[in-house]
Amino acid sequence: MANIVRAASRRDVLKLGGLTTAGAMLGAGHAHAAGKLSFMHESSFIPAYDDFLKKTLVPEYQKATGIDVDYQLVSVGSLQTRIATAAETGNGPDVTCIYFSWPFLFDEKLVDLSDIAETIGKKNGGWYDSIKEAVIVNGKWKAIPFGNVGQIMNWRTDWFAEVGVKDFPDTWDELLEAGVKLKKAGHPFGFELGHGFGDNHGWLYPLLWSYGAREVEPDGKTVAIDSDETARAIDFCRKFFLATTLEDCLGWTDVSNNKAWMSEQISCTNNAESILWFAKKQFPEIAKVTEQSLNPQGPKGRFHILGPWNHSIYNFSQNQQAAKDFLVWLMDPKQVERWYASADSYYAPFLHAYDDAPLWHVEPRNLPYRDSLKTSHLPGWPAPIGRPQSESVAKYVVVDMFAKACAGKSTKEVIADANAQLKQIFKTA
Amino acid sequence: MSAHTETLTRPAIRPRAKPSLRRWTEREGVFSWLMVIPPVLFLVALVGYPFVYGIWLSLENRPVARAGEFIGIGNFVANFHDPVFWQVAQNTFVYTFAATALKMAGGLALALVMNQDFRFKNSIRAIMLLPFIVPTVLSTIAWMWILDPSFSVVNWFLIRWGIANPGPSWLGNPSLAMFSLIMVNTWRGLPFYAITLLAGLQTISPELYEAATIDGATALARFRYVTLPLLKPVIFIVTMFSVIFTFSDFQLVYVLTRGGPANATHLFATYAFDVAMGAGQFGLGASIALSMLPPLALLIAGMAWYMRGEKQ
Numbered sequence: 001m002a003n004i005v006r007a008a009s010r011r012d013v014l015k016l017g018g019l020t021t022a023g024a025m026l027g028a029g030h031a032h033a034a035g036k037l038s039f040m041h042e043s044s045f046i047p048a049y050d051d052f053l054k055k056t057l058v059p060e061y062q063k064a065t066g067i068d069v070d071y072q073l074v075s076v077g078s079l080q081t082r083i084a085t086a087a088e089t090g091n092g093p094d095v096t097c098i099y100f101s102w103p104f105l106f107d108e109k110l111v112d113l114s115d116i117a118e119t120i121g122k123k124n125g126g127w128y129d130s131i132k133e134a135v136i137v138n139g140k141w142k143a144i145p146f147g148n149v150g151q152i153m154n155w156r157t158d159w160f161a162e163v164g165v166k167d168f169p170d171t172w173d174e175l176l177e178a179g180v181k182l183k184k185a186g187h188p189f190g191f192e193l194g195h196g197f198g199d200n201h202g203w204l205y206p207l208l209w210s211y212g213a214r215e216v217e218p219d220g221k222t223v224a225i226d227s228d229e230t231a232r233a234i235d236f237c238r239k240f241f242l243a244t245t246l247e248d249c250l251g252w253t254d255v256s257n258n259k260a261w262m263s264e265q266i267s268c269t270n271n272a273e274s275i276l277w278f279a280k281k282q283f284p285e286i287a288k289v290t291e292q293s294l295n296p297q298g299p300k301g302r303f304h305i306l307g308p309w310n311h312s313i314y315n316f317s318q319n320q321q322a323a324k325d326f327l328v329w330l331m332d333p334k335q336v337e338r339w340y341a342s343a344d345s346y347y348a349p350f351l352h353a354y355d356d357a358p359l360w361h362v363e364p365r366n367l368p369y370r371d372s373l374k375t376s377h378l379p380g381w382p383a384p385i386g387r388p389q390s391e392s393v394a395k396y397v398v399v400d401m402f403a404k405a406c407a408g409k410s411t412k413e414v415i416a417d418a419n420a421q422l423k424q425i426f427k428t429a
Numbered sequence: 430m431s432a433h434t435e436t437l438t439r440p441a442i443r444p445r446a447k448p449s450l451r452r453w454t455e456r457e458g459v460f461s462w463l464m465v466i467p468p469v470l471f472l473v474a475l476v477g478y479p480f481v482y483g484i485w486l487s488l489e490n491r492p493v494a495r496a497g498e499f500i501g502i503g504n505f506v507a508n509f510h511d512p513v514f515w516q517v518a519q520n521t522f523v524y525t526f527a528a529t530a531l532k533m534a535g536g537l538a539l540a541l542v543m544n545q546d547f548r549f550k551n552s553i554r555a556i557m558l559l560p561f562i563v564p565t566v567l568s569t570i571a572w573m574w575i576l577d578p579s580f581s582v583v584n585w586f587l588i589r590w591g592i593a594n595p596g597p598s599w600l601g602n603p604s605l606a607m608f609s610l611i612m613v614n615t616w617r618g619l620p621f622y623a624i625t626l627l628a629g630l631q632t633i634s635p636e637l638y639e640a641a642t643i644d645g646a647t648a649l650a651r652f653r654y655v656t657l658p659l660l661k662p663v664i665f666i667v668t669m670f671s672v673i674f675t676f677s678d679f680q681l682v683y684v685l686t687r688g689g690p691a692n693a694t695h696l697f698a699t700y701a702f703d704v705a706m707g708a709g710q711f712g713l714g715a716s717i718a719l720s721m722l723p724p725l726a727l728l729i730a731g732m733a734w735y736m737r738g739e740k741q
Contacts, residue, residue: 081706087494105709109494194601195689248578250690251600256577265579387492387709394707395513396692403691407603417512424507 037319037326038070038093040086042079044343045274052342057335064329067322086314094317095327098310100393101378101385103135103142110142111313116324117141120331125353130376133385134308143310144327147340147347150369150376151202151305153296154261154275155268158289159187168293172210172236175268175296179244182267189244190266193403196254200399202305203270203295205379208233208398210298215392215422216383223422225401226415229300234405234414236298241406250403262286270295272307273346273366294368294375304372305379309347348373391425486715493709504716514717516692517700521721523607524696525675528614532671533664535615536622541652543623544630554627561620569684572613576600576685600686603693610694613681618674622667629663630656665736669729676725697721 044050050073058069072093074082079097086092087109103110117135121127127145135143155168163181179189192199208214213229216222241249246266248256257269262283269275279287295304311330313323330336333353340349341359345366349357350373360367379398380389392398401418405411454460487504491497508514543554560568574580576599584596599609633656641651679698682688688695688703695703697717705714 084493084706084709105492106494193690195687197687246578246598246601248598248601250602251598251606251686253687253689255573259577260579263579391704391708391710394703396689400691403689407691420512424511 035066036068036070037095037322038072039326040072040074040079040082040093040096042097043073043076044346045076046277046343046346049339049343049346052339057330057339060335061326061329065325067326069326090316092314092316094319094323095311095313097146098143098312099308100306101134101380101389103137103310103312104386105390106312107137107142109315110137111315111317111320111324112140112142113144113313113324113327114141116328117144119328120144121351123353124331124333124336124349124351125355126351128350128352128373130306130373131308131310131350133381134306134378135310143312144331145350146309146311146331147349148369148373148376149272149307149309149346150348150372151198151270151272151307152368152372153268153293154271155291155293156187156289157291159185159267162187168291169296172207172240172296172298176236176240176244179240179268183244187267188246188265189268190246190252190257190260191241191249191268191270192252192254192257193241193250193399193406194252194256195396195399196252196256197393198307199252199254199257199269199271200396201379201393202272202307204237204399204402205305205377205381206295206303207237207298207402209303209377209381210295210301211236212298212300214382215380215398215418216388216426218382218384220383220386221426223419223426225422226419230401230415231411233298234402234411237402238405238411250407261290273344273369276363276365277344277346290365292365292368294372302375304376306376308350345369388425392422395421395425397421397425483715483719486712487719489712491710491712491715493711497712500712504713505720507713508716508720513692513695513700514720517695517697517717518720520607520692520694521676521696522724524611524614524678524694525672527611528618528675529668529671531611531615532618532622533668535619536667537626537664539619539623540626540630541656543627554624557623558620560617561624565617565680566684568617569613569681572616573685576609601690603690606686606690606694610681610685613685614675614678617681618671622671625667626660626663629660633659662736665732669732672728673725677721 054071058071062068079099080102083096083098083102083106087106131145135141135145153168159182160178163178163185165178169175169178191203194200211229211233213227213233215225217224257266257271258275258278260266261269261275262279264286276287276290276292279290295302311327313320317323337354337357340347340354344362345359348369355370360370378385378389379393397418401414404414454463488499488501489497490500490503543557575582578584578596578598581596581599587593587596597605600606637655638651641655646654677698678696682694682696682699686694688699697720701714701718704717705711
C-alpha cells in the first residue's frame with residue numbers, strides 16, 4: 001500500500017456524530033433496484049486495472065445478464081471511511097472492496113458468502129490458506145478474496161554488487177552486514193518507522209514474528225509482547241536502524257520511500273510492487289537495477305504481511321442474490337484471470353489455479369510476491385483476528401515500539417509501553 | 430403573508446375584532462422568533478445534533494457497525510490510563526501555544542508594516558493572504574517537499590553554506606517534527622492574524638496618534654499606550670479563533686506526519702480519527718475528540734473574563 005497520502009477530511013471524524021445524516025449526503029451510491037448493481041472500489045494504483053473492469057467486464061456482464069454494474073471509485077485512502085459510512089447508515093453500494101482485517105470490523109453488516117466462496121475456490125484450484133484468516137469471521141466467509149498487495153524487499157542490484165553482495169541476503173543479520181557497508185558507501189537503507197499504514201507494518205510485523213515474538217497468544221486474550229523474543233527483535237531493529245538507515249525514516253509516511261527510491265537516496269526498502277512499476281514507467285534506468293526479494297528470515301522463520309483486497313456484500317443490499325451471482329461471474333476463470341492480468345501481477349491471486357499463470361511471467365521480478373503468500377499474515381497473528389487488532393494497528397502499537405527504541409529509548413521501556421497499550425486494547429475486546 | 434390582497438379589500442371593521450394571522454406575525458415578539466427559527470433549526474441539525482450525539486457516543490462502547498452499549502465514563506477512564514492520550518494532550522497544548530504565540534507576534538508585526546503607506550500597498554496586502562487562501566492540503570504537500578531531507582530547499586542552503594551536512598531530518602526527529610509543524614501552521618495562520626489586526630489598526634483614529642505625538646510620546650509609547658489598548662478587542666477575537674482552529678488542527682498533521690514519529694506530533698483530532706475510523710472504536714474516538722472541549726472552554730472563558738476586566 002505504498003504511494004498513498006491518506007488525505008481524509010477532518011470532518012470525517014468531527015462529524016462522526018452526524019454519520020447518519022452525512023451518509024445520505026455523501027452517497028457513495030445507493031443500493032440499486034433490480035437490474036442494477038453498485039460496486040465500490042478504491043482507485044487502483046494501476047489505472048489499467050480499473051479501466052479493464054469499467055470498459056470490458058462491466059459491458060460483458062451487461063450483455064450476458066442485462067444487469068448494469070455501476071463501478072464506483074472512491075479516492076485513495078478513503079475506502080474505510082466510505083465502508084463505515086455505508087455500514088452505519090445502511091445506505092451504500094451492494095458490493096464493496098474491503099481490505100486487511102476489516103471484515104471483522106464490519107462483520108454484522110456483511111452477508112455470509114461461504115457458499116459461493118466454496119464454489120469459486122473449487123473452480124480455481126482452491127484458496128491459499130493464508131487468506132482465510134482475513135475473511136472467515138466466526139466460521140463464515142464474509143468476503144471473497146481477490147488479491148494480495150504484498151510487501152517485500154526492494155533493493156538496488158548495482159549498489160549491492162559494489163559491496164560484494166550478488167543475491168539478496170537470506171537473514172536479517174546478513175542484511176545488516178550488507179547495510180553497514182552500503183551506508184558507508186553512501187547508499188543507506190530506507191525502512192519506514194513512521195505513521196504510514198503499509199510500509200511500516202510491512203517489515204516490522206514480519207521482523208517481530210521472525211524473532212518468535214507476538215503481540216498476543218493464539219488464545220486471543222493473553223498479551224505476550226513482554227518477552228525475550230520481542231526484546232531481541234527490538235535490539236536488532238535499533239542496531240539495524242542506527243547502522244544502515246536514514247534518520248528521516250522515523251518520520252516517514254508511505255510516500256516517502258518511493259520518493260527516496262526514485263531520487264536514488266536509498267539502496268533497500270520494504271514496499272509493494274509500486275516502486276518497480278512506477279520506475280519502469282518513469283525512471284527506466286532505475287528500474288533496470290531494481291530487484292525484489294522475499295523478506296529475510298530471523299531465528300524463527302520468514303514472514304510477510306498480508307495486504308488483501310477482497311469483496312463483500314452488504315446485508316442491507318436489496319440485491320444480495322444478484323450481487324452474489326455477480327461475484328461468482330467475476331471470479332470465474334474466464335473473467336478473473338483477465339482482470340488479474342490487467343494489473344500485471346500487482347494483485348497476487350489467492351487462488352492456486354494462477355500459481356503459474358502467464359501474468360506472473362510478464363515481470364518475473366514479481367514472483368516473490370506470489371511466493372510470499374504462503375508466509376503472509378495479518379497484524380495480530382498468531383492470535384485469531386478480531387476487532388482489537390485493528391485498534392492496535394490504528395494506534396501503531398508495534399510500529400511505535402520499534403520507532404521509540406530506534407529514537408533512543410530503552411528496550412525495557414518501549415516494551416512496557418506496548419504492553420500497557422495492548423493490555424488496555426485486549427481487555428475491551 | 431398570503432393575506433396581502435385581503436388587506437386592500439378588507440372592510441373597515443375594528444382591528445381587534447378578528448385576530449388575523451398577519452397581525453399575529455407582525456407582532457415583534459412573534460416576528461423575531463419567526464426570523465430566528467430557521468437558523469436555529471439549521472444549527473440544531475448540523476451542530477447541535479452531532480455534538481449531542483458525540484457526547485452520547487463518548488459514553489458508549491460503540492464499535493463501528495455494531496450497536497452501542499452504555500458504559501458511562503468508561504472511555505474517559507480508559508483515556509486517563511492511556512499514555513498516548515497524555516502525550517497527545519501535551520502535544521496539542523505545545524502546538525497550540527507555540528503556534529498561536531508566533532502567529533500573534535508575527536501577525537502584529539506584519540499588520541503594523543502593512544498599515545504604512547507604500548507603493549502597491551493593496552496588491553501586497555492581497556498577496557499576503559495567499560497562504561491562507563491556498564487549500565491546506567495542497568500547501569502542506571508543498572511543505573512536505575520543503576521538509577524532505579533529500580529535496581529540502583532549506584537543507585540545500587544549510588549544506589551549501591556549510592552549516593550542516595547532512596541537513597537535519599525535519600520530520601524524522603521527534604522534536605524537530607513538532608517544530609516543523611508549528612512553523613507550517615504559523616505560516617498558514619499568519620495572514621489571518623495580519624489581515625484582521627490590520628483591519629483593527631485602520632479603525633484607530635489618526636488623531637489619537639497626533640495627540641500623542643504632540644504630547645511627546647515616542648513611537649514605542651504610541652504603540653504601547655494607543656495602538657495596543659485600542660487593538661485589544663480585535664486581538665482577543667483573533668486569538669480566540671486561532672486557538673480553536675489550532676487546537677483542533679487535523680489536515681497539517683495528517684498530511685505531513687500522521688502523528689509520527691512515535692506519536693510525537695499526534696494531536697487530539699488526529700488521534701481521535703485514528704481511533705474512531707482506523708480502529709472502529711467510535712465511542713473511544715468521540716471521547717478523545719470531546720476531551721478538547723473542557724480546556725478550550727476554560728481558555729475561552731478565561732480570555733473573556735480577562736477582556737471584561739480590561740474594559741472596566
